[in-house]
Amino acid sequence: MTEILNIQHLNVSPKNDVTRMLVNHASFTLSTGKTTCIVGESGSGKSLTALTIMGLLxxxxxxxxxxxxxGQDISKLDDKAMQKVRGAKIGMIFQEPMTSLNPVLTVGYQIGEPLTAHLGLKGTTLKNRISALLQQVGIPPERADSYPDELSGGQRQRVMIAMSIACEPALLIADEPTTALDVTVQAQVLKLLNELKTRMNMAMLFITHDFGVVADIADDVIVMFRGEIVETGTCEQVLHHPQHPYTKALLACVPDAEGLKTLKPIDYAWLKEVAA
Ligand SMILES: Nc1ncnc2c1ncn2[C@@H]1O[C@H](COP(=O)(O)OP(=O)(O)OP(=O)(O)O)[C@@H](O)[C@H]1O
Ligand SMILES: [Mg+2]
Incomplete structure (x- = not known):
């Protein structure tokens, strides 16, 4: 198993309030061929962790x-060097496909952009690669000439996936990529991401607050609480033998295995008591 990403003591804070730790000493590693889920409720620092890796803070x-x-510390790279990593070696999918796709450009053009920028593809080679990518994510290649608003939410998210894997990145970061989709489409997109991860032997960092999704796709799990990583382990360890009171609280909100999809707000008074 090859280690591909190693985060060491990551801190994020506002420049005008450096004592406020939005991400607090986070350390973890990701391995090729594995899906690692970051879970935690809203505001726990999941997206900031992903954005810091991408140099998009x-x-x-x-x-x-x-x-x-x-093996290289990419946090020290300048913008130009980081642009070569982003979209080429590390792909990213965001939560809201409509805000990440340009409404006035065809989806084919947008899938082609990273291929031209990073790999220098042009002409027929480019067109063929765009068709192949659309096919890979389950969209008919002739939809390359469509504009984002001519596609369904699920199709747009598939276009985002095609863009993110266009250059065959070694690491794919997906920040709540299915939250905006209905349950059936969500399941299809998860299945697709899982297949692509296996076929391309990528590492995947998948951010979610949905334990149902975690149970479906995670090999490893990282639990974040108020900017700190409070627990890491295999999916089986974290879901079935949680150690930290916060993880227990998160899971206690989930009534049973079937009900994993419904997370309810945490009872902080109780959490304080058990954590004390
Ligand atoms: N530019 C910013 N300036 C100040 N605070 C910020 C900024 N961006 C994010 N934060 C704060 O940092 C904390 C962590 O934010 P982050 O976006 O990482 O949360 P998250 O875990 O991804 O939550 P969600 O599940 O809602 O997406 C939040 O309290 C948020 O308000
Ligand atoms: Mg977020």
């Missing part, structure tokens, strides 16, 4: 620590 925030990708 807001200018109002600052990060420290190490992001070692394929």
């Amino acid at each position: 807001s200018k109002q925030l600052q990060a420290s620590g190490h992001v070692i990708f394929q």
